[in-house]
Amino acid sequence: MFPNGLVLLAEPMDYVRTAAFNFLIPAGFAYDSAATPGTSNLLSGMISRGAGPFDNKQLMLEMDALGLDREESVGVLHTRIWGATLSRNLLASLELYSHVVLRPHLPEPELPAIQALALQDIEALEDDPKGKAMLELRRLHLPAPLGNDRRGTPESIEAHNVSILKAFHRRHFRPNATILSVAGNITWEPLVEKVGLLFGDWSPQPEAAITLTPAPRGKAHLDKETQQTQIGLAFDSIPVVDKDYFNAMGAVNVLSGGMSSRLFTEVREKRGLCYSVFASYQGMKDRGSVLAYAGTTNERAQETLDQTLIELRRIEEGVELEEVQRVQAGLKSSLIMQEESTSARAGAIASDWYYYGRVRTLDEVQAEVNALTPERIVDYCRRHPLKDGTLVTMGPKALNS
Amino acid sequence: MFPNGLVLLAEPMDYVRTAAFNFLIPAGFAYDSAATPGTSNLLSGMISRGAGPFDNKQLMLEMDALGLDREESVGVLHTRIWGATLSRNLLASLELYSHVVLRPHLPEPELPAIQALALQDIEALEDDPKGKAMLELRRLHLPAPLGNDRRGTPESIEAHNVSILKAFHRRHFRPNATILSVAGNITWEPLVEKVGLLFGDWSPQPEAAITLTPAPRGKAHLDKETQQTQIGLAFDSIPVVDKDYFNAMGAVNVLSGGMSSRLFTEVREKRGLCYSVFASYQGMKDRGSVLAYAGTTNERAQETLDQTLIELRRIEEGVELEEVQRVQAGLKSSLIMQEESTSARAGAIASDWYYYGRVRTLDEVQAEVNALTPERIVDYCRRHPLKDGTLVTMGPKALNS
Numbered sequence: 001m002f003p004n005g006l007v008l009l010a011e012p013m014d015y016v017r018t019a020a021f022n023f024l025i026p027a028g029f030a031y032d033s034a035a036t037p038g039t040s041n042l043l044s045g046m047i048s049r050g051a052g053p054f055d056n057k058q059l060m061l062e063m064d065a066l067g068l069d070r071e072e073s074v075g076v077l078h079t080r081i082w083g084a085t086l087s088r089n090l091l092a093s094l095e096l097y098s099h100v101v102l103r104p105h106l107p108e109p110e111l112p113a114i115q116a117l118a119l120q121d122i123e124a125l126e127d128d129p130k131g132k133a134m135l136e137l138r139r140l141h142l143p144a145p146l147g148n149d150r151r152g153t154p155e156s157i158e159a160h161n162v163s164i165l166k167a168f169h170r171r172h173f174r175p176n177a178t179i180l181s182v183a184g185n186i187t188w189e190p191l192v193e194k195v196g197l198l199f200g201d202w203s204p205q206p207e208a209a210i211t212l213t214p215a216p217r218g219k220a221h222l223d224k225e226t227q228q229t230q231i232g233l234a235f236d237s238i239p240v241v242d243k244d245y246f247n248a249m250g251a252v253n254v255l256s257g258g259m260s261s262r263l264f265t266e267v268r269e270k271r272g273l274c275y276s277v278f279a280s281y282q283g284m285k286d287r288g289s290v291l292a293y294a295g296t297t298n299e300r301a302q303e304t305l306d307q308t309l310i311e312l313r314r315i316e317e318g319v320e321l322e323e324v325q326r327v328q329a330g331l332k333s334s335l336i337m338q339e340e341s342t343s344a345r346a347g348a349i350a351s352d353w354y355y356y357g358r359v360r361t362l363d364e365v366q367a368e369v370n371a372l373t374p375e376r377i378v379d380y381c382r383r384h385p386l387k388d389g390t391l392v393t394m395g396p397k398a399l400n401s
Numbered sequence: 402m403f404p405n406g407l408v409l410l411a412e413p414m415d416y417v418r419t420a421a422f423n424f425l426i427p428a429g430f431a432y433d434s435a436a437t438p439g440t441s442n443l444l445s446g447m448i449s450r451g452a453g454p455f456d457n458k459q460l461m462l463e464m465d466a467l468g469l470d471r472e473e474s475v476g477v478l479h480t481r482i483w484g485a486t487l488s489r490n491l492l493a494s495l496e497l498y499s500h501v502v503l504r505p506h507l508p509e510p511e512l513p514a515i516q517a518l519a520l521q522d523i524e525a526l527e528d529d530p531k532g533k534a535m536l537e538l539r540r541l542h543l544p545a546p547l548g549n550d551r552r553g554t555p556e557s558i559e560a561h562n563v564s565i566l567k568a569f570h571r572r573h574f575r576p577n578a579t580i581l582s583v584a585g586n587i588t589w590e591p592l593v594e595k596v597g598l599l600f601g602d603w604s605p606q607p608e609a610a611i612t613l614t615p616a617p618r619g620k621a622h623l624d625k626e627t628q629q630t631q632i633g634l635a636f637d638s639i640p641v642v643d644k645d646y647f648n649a650m651g652a653v654n655v656l657s658g659g660m661s662s663r664l665f666t667e668v669r670e671k672r673g674l675c676y677s678v679f680a681s682y683q684g685m686k687d688r689g690s691v692l693a694y695a696g697t698t699n700e701r702a703q704e705t706l707d708q709t710l711i712e713l714r715r716i717e718e719g720v721e722l723e724e725v726q727r728v729q730a731g732l733k734s735s736l737i738m739q740e741e742s743t744s745a746r747a748g749a750i751a752s753d754w755y756y757y758g759r760v761r762t763l764d765e766v767q768a769e770v771n772a773l774t775p776e777r778i779v780d781y782c783r784r785h786p787l788k789d790g791t792l793v794t795m796g797p798k799a800l801n802s
Contacts, residue, residue: 067734333468
């Protein structure tokens, strides 16, 4: 950690020739002002349009010349800036990104194009029934602004100007609470030295508060003449940092990890009710949810919903040993696969630091997975039943639940 | 290569703990009978529903217990069966897949669920404007059956029975022309021995012919009340095995690789015309295409099409050195990233064998990339101009071209 609060994490992977990096900056859409939602998202589009000594075109050329694979995205609490490149280009890439993060131009003439793209992103949702239904589910289930749409609204996008973006950047792009993680073929000393030089004089800002408005919850149907009916369900779960985290993951994976999982076999394989069905755990530091999704024909939508709810509830009645063994095999296999990807590791160590203030070892995580038993999972499910959920359906006809 | 024609390729990556494998079987949708399109796709859904000594449920459990990440998919010429797992589970996984590939049960009672899923997959296309437009583009641009939809039609799916699937499996799942590629932490001798035992008595079948019907080509508009207009363009290009392959890749990457590529900067960044725009090269042994796509607002659709066509044609007028350097950096960076992924390598060595009858070295491919110059790319573009294209638009209003 540097004196200004910036955390640098690095995982050396000596056998690769590339490196991935990941800035987790506390500038997610939850910090958008309620009057102008969409700021953080517009900023993530604008931020690399010229920075430091480079205008827009020069900066893109510099980045492409380093063979950078890159992406900026906005989540609830964080703006994430990700890149991957050859190890030998890592320090030069971080230098470019120091301009982007600290000294973006946010040029006035570029704003209309960014706004036009943001408006299209909103319009395109109308042609994406699944995306739209799941967004509505989050909006109903989570307190605002956590359940907001990062895109904002057409009105709020039009209402933006460069000053709003600059003010948001000044306020929320801050070293304290930012995590820069790097994984790949790297050497610690030159990396620390370079990051210190590049980001050392970045000034801290005070923590920003988020005021929550209670979630609407309940059931909603979006009437739309689609060929398929979309079904989204959300339930409260535990936070990521809860001691029951692995039990919650175990339960979700009994339902939805792998081809022999319950939702897959009972809803998709046996009955052919829907092409896509899943449940997933989505956690934050102070809360968590289980989201379930099914997309199905309009005729079989009610049956799909009924069967999905049966499976979500049946887990409290018992779990087989072979189901737990399957879940353990799947989780361990994906842990080890993740160990071999620089991008996955850069993401995982940043996430570990954010949630736990430290990086967990593979052995430690494997031990938690090994400790799963049917009894522990069922006990957990009884204490945290999937009930009182929020339901969103979208299609030509409302469903009963 | 085994006496029955099966090719086994392996790339050892000693520093990983996982392995990926890839069966490329000459059973793509181009081999479906014209009377019952969709056979290969239905078969890929049925094939793992019980095989050898295992019924459907047992087989899923066995696979999940090995921590297998897996996928079956159907392309124009090949059915691809892919899996990744821990290295120590590789031989056991191949043993399971020997049952799947050679002795699938294709059980009658499972067919209705598979048909229901296939019908839903067709219906879901109606809610996926981009997918539908690009499918129509392929149908118009390529000769049938190469431009067919792997899904078939609702009528042809209903018309299927298990005998059709069994006959297709017997005829097209054959060792000659099948490539099994493996990459990861593997040892060659036990692998060859095991694959020989598992697949040695698989009987060859004669080559199957494909009869082509000339492509319709031309321009088409699909009228649909969508929020966004979809634009797809297709042009003839060279085959993968052509000596000009890297020049063609260079040209497409000037247009569409990276943030400073022409389509991205001119159509998306400067004008904000569309959220998504790209060109890509799609090659086969005996032909190739360049496909371009843009999704945009209905109001700005005409301008987007015009601007995209301008960029596609302007490349003949000249290419800058810095554009070529950018393309080279991007291609080399992704080559090296690919070297670090077991799945990417398993796919790449199979593809190399299919096209060239050998596996190319990284140095060889890098030398080709290094040899790109503006002159070579422009010369290529003049010899293979992007003209006389097929155009598909979808939205509330037809466009002019």
